[in-house]
Amino acid sequence: MSTVTAVPLRPVKRSYLVYLWIGLALALVSAFALARQGDDVMSRNARAEGVVTTASGLQYKVLKPGAGAKPTNTDVALINYEGKLLNGSTFDKSQQPTPMPVAGVVPGFSEALKLMPKGAKYRVWLPAALGYGDKSPSPSIPANSTLVFDIELVDFLPQEVVQRMQQQQMMMGGAGGGMPQGAQPQR
Numbered sequence: 001m002s003t004v005t006a007v008p009l010r011p012v013k014r015s016y017l018v019y020l021w022i023g024l025a026l027a028l029v030s031a032f033a034l035a036r037q038g039d040d041v042m043s044r045n046a047r048a049e050g051v052v053t054t055a056s057g058l059q060y061k062v063l064k065p066g067a068g069a070k071p072t073n074t075d076v077a078l079i080n081y082e083g084k085l086l087n088g089s090t091f092d093k094s095q096q097p098t099p100m101p102v103a104g105v106v107p108g109f110s111e112a113l114k115l116m117p118k119g120a121k122y123r124v125w126l127p128a129a130l131g132y133g134d135k136s137p138s139p140s141i142p143a144n145s146t147l148v149f150d151i152e153l154v155d156f157l158p159q160e161v162v163q164r165m166q167q168q169q170m171m172m173g174g175a176g177g178g179m180p181q182g183a184q185p186q187r
Contacts, residue, residue, distance in 0.1 A: 044056070058112060
């Protein structure tokens, strides 16, 4: 038979137990605070009412619904837009409706345009991977920035139609680019 020898434990002062419990409570509060700190804008947005997250990670909110067809990669969109950083500073803003080839912009912007029917206005959040990533296109946009755009899709035309119109303008002696003013697409 084996004999178990018990080692007597000294009694612990009550103040030590209080300090131990306070330390554990502080550790739990700190862990919770760190977990919340990792809760970035995109994950908070995902829980906001009206915000839709696509499979790619793009997030958008419909500010004004549109109707009708949606542009494709072969179209040139005529848009009004404003681009901001998360701190609210504007890095780009159209002064008038601006033509943009749907396939010629950053991936997230292109994805957003293809979701929008004519006349729609969306607020779009592009994670860095769908924007400029780790490359900064200008000093006003830091690398790895999440970008926020308000985009209004005024109209769009197939790219070949826009190119034909540009060629006609050049042949007539007019210099112009993009979608000519007054052009009314047949849709």
